[in-house]
Amino acid sequence: MHQPIHTQQLTKHFGRITAVDGINLDVPEGALYALVGQNGAGKTTTIKVLMNLIPATQGSATILGTDSRNIRGKSYAQIGYVSENQEIPEWMKVGSLLEYLRDFYPTWDPALEQSLVKQFDLHLDRKIKALSRGMKMKLALASALAFHPRLIVLDEPFGGLDPLVRDQLIESLLERAAESTVFISSHDLAEIESFSSHVGYLESGKLLFSEEMSSLTTRFREVEILTDPPLPLPSPLPATWLHPKSSGAVVRFIDSRFDDQNTRTDIQRLFANAKDVQFRALSLRAIFLAMARKSGEV
Amino acid sequence: MIQFLHIFKKDVRRHWPEILISLALLVLYTRHELHLWQLSPEYYSISSFFFDFSGRYIPFFLVLSWIFLILRVVQGETLVGDRQWWVTKPYVWWELLLSKLFFLFVVIWIPLFNVQLLLLVHARFPILPNLGRLFLIQFTFPLVLFVSAVALASLTRNLPQALLGIGILVIVLIIGLSLGSLSTHMMGDSPPFMDSLELLLVFGSIVLMPIWQFARRRTGASRITIAASVGTATLLSLIPFASRVEQSYPLLATKDSPAQFTIPPIAESLGNPSGIPDFISDTLLSIPVNVSEVAPDSVVLIDGMKLTADSTDDSHWTRGWVSEYRQVWPGTQRQTLSYVVKRKKYEEIKAKPLNLHIQLALSEYEEVQARTLILPTAAFRDSDLGICRPAFIRSQSLECRKPFHSPAYMGRFDAPHSSCEPLRRFPNEYPSNLDVAYAWAPPTDEIFPDPGLNPIVDYQVIFNPIPRIPDPNSTAPVEYSIPTLCPGAEIRLGRPVFKRHFRIELELPAIRLQDLVERATLPSALPLRRRASSRGV
Numbered sequence: 001m002h003q004p005i006h007t008q009q010l011t012k013h014f015g016r017i018t019a020v021d022g023i024n025l026d027v028p029e030g031a032l033y034a035l036v037g038q039n040g041a042g043k044t045t046t047i048k049v050l051m052n053l054i055p056a057t058q059g060s061a062t063i064l065g066t067d068s069r070n071i072r073g074k075s076y077a078q079i080g081y082v083s084e085n086q087e088i089p090e091w092m093k094v095g096s097l098l099e100y101l102r103d104f105y106p107t108w109d110p111a112l113e114q115s116l117v118k119q120f121d122l123h124l125d126r127k128i129k130a131l132s133r134g135m136k137m138k139l140a141l142a143s144a145l146a147f148h149p150r151l152i153v154l155d156e157p158f159g160g161l162d163p164l165v166r167d168q169l170i171e172s173l174l175e176r177a178a179e180s181t182v183f184i185s186s187h188d189l190a191e192i193e194s195f196s197s198h199v200g201y202l203e204s205g206k207l208l209f210s211e212e213m214s215s216l217t218t219r220f221r222e223v224e225i226l227t228d229p230p231l232p233l234p235s236p237l238p239a240t241w242l243h244p245k246s247s248g249a250v251v252r253f254i255d256s257r258f259d260d261q262n263t264r265t266d267i268q269r270l271f272a273n274a275k276d277v278q279f280r281a282l283s284l285r286a287i288f289l290a291m292a293r294k295s296g297e298v
Numbered sequence: 299m300i301q302f303l304h305i306f307k308k309d310v311r312r313h314w315p316e317i318l319i320s321l322a323l324l325v326l327y328t329r330h331e332l333h334l335w336q337l338s339p340e341y342y343s344i345s346s347f348f349f350d351f352s353g354r355y356i357p358f359f360l361v362l363s364w365i366f367l368i369l370r371v372v373q374g375e376t377l378v379g380d381r382q383w384w385v386t387k388p389y390v391w392w393e394l395l396l397s398k399l400f401f402l403f404v405v406i407w408i409p410l411f412n413v414q415l416l417l418l419v420h421a422r423f424p425i426l427p428n429l430g431r432l433f434l435i436q437f438t439f440p441l442v443l444f445v446s447a448v449a450l451a452s453l454t455r456n457l458p459q460a461l462l463g464i465g466i467l468v469i470v471l472i473i474g475l476s477l478g479s480l481s482t483h484m485m486g487d488s489p490p491f492m493d494s495l496e497l498l499l500v501f502g503s504i505v506l507m508p509i510w511q512f513a514r515r516r517t518g519a520s521r522i523t524i525a526a527s528v529g530t531a532t533l534l535s536l537i538p539f540a541s542r543v544e545q546s547y548p549l550l551a552t553k554d555s556p557a558q559f560t561i562p563p564i565a566e567s568l569g570n571p572s573g574i575p576d577f578i579s580d581t582l583l584s585i586p587v588n589v590s591e592v593a594p595d596s597v598v599l600i601d602g603m604k605l606t607a608d609s610t611d612d613s614h615w616t617r618g619w620v621s622e623y624r625q626v627w628p629g630t631q632r633q634t635l636s637y638v639v640k641r642k643k644y645e646e647i648k649a650k651p652l653n654l655h656i657q658l659a660l661s662e663y664e665e666v667q668a669r670t671l672i673l674p675t676a677a678f679r680d681s682d683l684g685i686c687r688p689a690f691i692r693s694q695s696l697e698c699r700k701p702f703h704s705p706a707y708m709g710r711f712d713a714p715h716s717s718c719e720p721l722r723r724f725p726n727e728y729p730s731n732l733d734v735a736y737a738w739a740p741p742t743d744e745i746f747p748d749p750g751l752n753p754i755v756d757y758q759v760i761f762n763p764i765p766r767i768p769d770p771n772s773t774a775p776v777e778y779s780i781p782t783l784c785p786g787a788e789i790r791l792g793r794p795v796f797k798r799h800f801r802i803e804l805e806l807p808a809i810r811l812q813d814l815v816e817r818a819t820l821p822s823a824l825p826l827r828r829r830a831s832s833r834g835v
Contacts, residue, residue, distance in 0.1 A: 053380040073390045081386040088383050089374075091312060103304045104388045 002065035003028055004151045004181040005050060009059035012045050012205075019045040021205035022059065027198065032177055034192040035185040036288065037202035043185035044085070046202070047155045050183075051081055064151055077105055080144030080180075083155035084137070088128055094139055095124030098146070105147035116142040119172060134165040141169055145176055152176065154184040158191055170195055193284040201291055208291055213284075220287045221258040225251040225267060226276040234270045242290050254282065254290045301390055305397035309371050310405070316370055317405050320363040327356045328413045331752050332420055335699060357751065364406055365447045369460050372398050372451030378517045379455055385515070395512040402444055410440065414753045421754045422685065423701050431702045431747050438749035445504055452508040453521050474532040489542055496531040503527035543602060543619045547659040547801040556662050557598040557626050558591045561806050566813050581644040583814040585635040585656065585806070592628045595665040597708060597738060597794070600624040602659035605637050607652045607811075615647065619659065627736045630764045644811055654806035661799050663740075665708045668792035675785040682707065682791065683759065692721070692782045694735065695760040702747035704757035709737030710790040711761045713781035721780040735761035735781045741794055761789075 005027035012020040020042045027033045035043050048054045050061050052071040061068035066075055089097065098117070102108045117124065120138035128136065137157060144152060152173070158166045173182060174195055186192050192199065193213075200210035209216070223241075230249045237244055237253070244253035251271065255263055258279070267277055282290070310317070330352050375384045375394060414435070418428055425432075454460040507520040552558065564586070583605075592598055600623070606616040617639070624633045635656075671680065673696075677687035684700025698704070712734055713720060737759045748755055761781055783789075 048380055051386060053385060074388050076386055077388040079386070083381075085381050086383045086386075087381050100304075100308055101387065104301070 002062065004031075004064055005033075005061070005183055007050070007059065007061040010046070010049060010056055010061050011058040012042075012049050012054070013057045018205050020049065020056075023202075023205075023207045025200060025207060025210055027181060027183055029181055030177070031198045032173075032182045032196050033184070033198040033200065034196035035183065035200045035202060036189060036192060037187065038292070039187055041187075041202040042205040043187075043202055044083075044155055045205075047083070047153060047183075047185055051079070051153060077107070077147070078150040080147070080149035080152040081155075082137070082140045082144045082153070082157055084157060084159050085155070086140065088136060088140060090127070090129040092128055093124065094122050094126050094128060094131070097128065097139070098124070098143060101143050101146075108147045112148070113142070113146040116146055116172065120168065134161045137161060138165065138169065141172065145172065148176075149180055152180050152182045152184075154182070156185055156187070158186065158188060166191060189285045189288055199284070201288060203292065216287065217281060217284070219256065219258050220282045220290070221255050221263070222280040222282055222286070223253055223255050223258075223263065223267070224278045224280070225271055225274050227251060227271055227273045228275045229273065231271075231273060237270065238266055242294050254286075256290070301393040302397035302400060305375075305389075305394060306400050306404070309374060309397065309401050312374065313367065313371055316363070316367045320360070320367050320406065321409060323356060323360040323363050324409055324413060326352065327360050327751070328416065330356055331413075331417055331754075334756065335421065335754075360751075361443065364443065365450075366457075367405070368402065368444065368447040369451045369454075369457060371401050372448060373454070373456060373460075376455050377452050377511050377515050378459070391512045395509065398448070402448075406444070407436070407440065410751065411436070414751075418701060418753050421699060421701075423754070428701050428753070431745075432753055434745075435702060435747040435750070435753055438747060439751060442501075442749070445501075445508075449504040449508045449524065452511045453517060453524070470528065470532070474536075477532070477536055492534060492537075496534050499527040499531040499534075538618050543604075543659055544801065547601075547799045550800045550802055552802065555660075555800065555802050556591075556593055556596065557589055557660070559658065559802060559804060560588045561656075561804055562586055562588050562632075564806075564809060564813050566810075579641050580638045581641050581648075581811075581815060583637045583639055583811060585637065585814055587633050587635055587804070589626050589630045589633055592626055592630060594628050595668065595708075595792070596628070596797070597663050597665075597736070598626040599661045599663070599740075600626065600633065600635070600658055601661055601799075603635055603637060604657040604659075606655040606657075607647065608655070609647065609650050609652050613647075615643065622658075625736070625738055627734075627764050629734055639811065648812040648815075649810055651808045651810060654809055656804040656806060658802050658804070659799065660802065662797040663708070663794040664797050665792035666795050668790055671789045671791050673783060673785055673787045673789065682793070686759070688783050688785070689758070692719075692784075694721075694762070694780050694782055695737075695758040696783060697756070697758055699754050699756045701753050702755065703742060704739055704748070704755050706741040706794050707737065707739050707759065708792045708794045709759055709761060711735045711737070711781055711783065711787065712790075713763075713779075716781075716784070716787045718782050718784035718787050720782055735763045737761045738794070741796060 003026050005025060007023050007025040010020055010023040010025070011018070023046060035046065037043050045054070049056045050063055050068055050071075052068050055069065063071050063075070064078055071079075092100070094117075098113055102110070102113075116122075120135075120142055122135065122139055122142060126135075128139065131139065141154075141157065154173075157169060161169070170191070173184075176182070184192070184196075196213050198211065199213050199216055201208045227249050230246075233244055233246045233251065240255060240257040242254040242256055244251065260279075263279075264277065267274055334353075375389070376382055411432075414432060415425060418425060418432065450460055450463050454463050503524045507524050510516065511520045601621070602619045603622045604616065604619045606614070608614050617637075620637065622635060624635070626633060635658075673688060677685055679685050680698075682705050683696075683698045684705070686696045686698035689695050689697050739757075739759075747753070761783065763779065763781060
């Protein structure tokens with residue numbers, strides 16, 4: 001069985017600018033994978049290359065077992081793609097768009113379509129041009145879900161939406177999660193944290209890590225050491241200890257490879273005068289801030 | 299439903315206003331074309347303004363509406379960019395392309411084809427014998443128009459981009475024409491393979507690139523390929539093939555030439571002929587040539603000319619072969635050859651005595667299947683000419699119409715022996731010989747129709763009087779007579795058959811270019827003096 005998304009050294013240059021820099025990515029079947037990163041990190045470019053909207057400069061990618069360069073036409077009968085930048089045919093009405101799309105998909109489910117229309121409160125007789133941004137995004141999502149896609153790819157779907165609409169979209173996504181793999185890009189960590197099973201972090205075109213959410217939150221810990229007497233920071237410290245700071249008798253850092261026993265052993269070796277050690281779990285936001293600061297230091 | 303029909307239905311639903319506009323213009327065009335042959339002189343005088351206006355502008359707006367419709371329908375699923383909604387839907391590229399072509403077929407081509415059938419029937423030409431060529435005519439103007447518009451639409455994102463594309467194309471054409479004016483050329487001097495190559499490059503790229511664009515959406519590469527193909531074809535078309543002219547037109551000795559050419563004494567200009575306005579960048583030389591001994595039932599055409607100037611200081615100058623289009627009939631006494639010299643060059647050498655070496659590329663045609671046609675009073679049907687009638691106003695021409703192309707013909711009208719009264723004007727410095735007038739249309743590729751929308755070609759058989767040499771000793775005003783056709787007039791009609799190409803040489807020694815300058819560009823009162831000598835070889 002192929003992984004829904006697999007890339008190998010995927011690279012995209014725009015002239016001298018490297019937008020995507022040798023990405024190796026694996027999205028397992030059934031995952032709800034969040035590709036996160038700051039604006040301009042290369043998330044949209046990565047998705048466009050995966051969807052064969054633009055060609056890769058180097059490397060390769062397979063989508064549902066098909067080389068991404070061959071993703072076109074019938075391939076999209078299994079992929080639901082929604083992007084905040086997509087130009088929906090605004091001259092159509094909501095109902096006529098859904099009716100038009102029905103014939104393109106052998107797996108289109110009219111009952112599911114009805115249910116999504118109801119769930120998203122879409123008015124079939126409304127012109128798309130007259131819809132708000134949130135309603136357009138709901139319509140796009142409804143049209144991308146109604147045919148039971150094997151892979152759902154969403155590029156910044158929640159940008160600028162009010163919390164109510166956002167929750168509705170997330171809810172409908174979660175309902176589909178059992179039958180589909182979801183690949184979603186976002187720069188809003190709070191919304192991703194609540195439902196993602198996997199996460200990848202993109203920084204300046206480079207994928208800094210890609211792993212299961214549970215493993216990520218388990219391996220990052222904020223460590224606080226109380227020493228007596230206060231001493232300067234020993235050197236060298238393990239490379240996985242990020243942003244070490246000493247303030248009087250207190251030493252703080254973030255361990256990016258936390259393992260209770262190993263971390264304690266390292267602390268005892270380096271801080272013989274440690275009186276107390278505390279480990280605190282980090283939010284996704286705190287983890288990314290730490291990663292972003294680390295890459296900024298480099 | 300089959301995908302292309304599904305997309306087609308959506309396009310019709312979306313573009314119905316544009317479809318209605320193009321159909322309305324097609325109706326107006328049809329109405330105009332139907333009335334074209336039915337006009338009476340009264341109709342002309344009363345409604346001529348409206349008729350002229352509609353005749354001139356409706357075809358333009360009709361074609362414009364088609365281009366607009368094609369741009370709109372193809373750009374409905376634009377192939378340019380990466381934000382299009384449809385690109386990530388299960389569209390099959392060839393079904394999308396097929397849907398757009400089917401749209402053109404149904405919305406533009408079928409109505410046009412029906413109009414063409416109607417025009418054919420209305421002009422009283424049968425459908426069945428003409429059906430094959432009616433299909434062939436679709437491969438001329440309509441095909442070129444549709445393919446070009448589809449190519450433009452597939453390589454641009456929206457109407458402003460398409461307009462920009464047209465603008466760039468116009469600039470390229472202007473540059474091509476400017477380059478063309480710098481190089482010298484003669485019609486048909488390039489080898490046939492070169493013409494085919496140019497056609498293949500241009501047409502091949504505008505057919506293949508949109509297909510590739512539909513299949514792969516590689517806009518940049520497609521645009522570059524088309525631009526490179528058009529650029530290469532333009533450059534190829536500018537290559538002069540002088541040696542090919544000389545190969546195609548073998549040199550004949552004077553005695554073997556089917557027409558004798560000599561250069562008469564040239565009048566020497568006494569004044570300063572540099573009174574040509576400064577803004578004129580070219581100088582037109584006029585070289586009179588006396589002609590004689592053209593065989594009866596034949597015509598000699600002057601296709602091209604090459605002028606080489608040698609001066610006493612051993613400098614040598616030529617522009618190469620340039621096109622000419624002159625007819626030399628039996629009885630023709632005089633023709634005037636025109637040759638353009640760049641103003642700068644002219645000013646440099648105009649007063650120097652030069653030895654001019656003139657080569658003429660000529661073609662000889664013979665008349666076959668000659669017959670006599672007595673003009674009836676009303677419109678008549680002729681197996682070669684189609685349906686003809688004398689022009690409304692007393693004139694030297696017949697108005698004719700025929701499906702798909704005007705025929706080749708050689709016509710002769712013996713004006714003095716007819717009862718038709720000629721038109722006379724005088725004085726005129728280009729006198730004509732009333733003895734006989736000739737009409738001519740060269741043989742063409744009769745299988746392929748003339749490009750156009752209307753399958754009926756309206757053309758005129760014009761009987762032109764042949765030029766004659768004025769009597770230098772006469773002081774009386776010269777009569778300029780135009781033969782007119784009238785019912786009962788006898789016309790001799792035949793088909794021209796190509797006999798041969800050939801080339802002759804003429805020498806014009808010790809001449810100053812300023813003595814050859816086109817009189818129209820000189821001050822009218824410039825005194826002229828007859829030169830002593832010049833001769834044909």
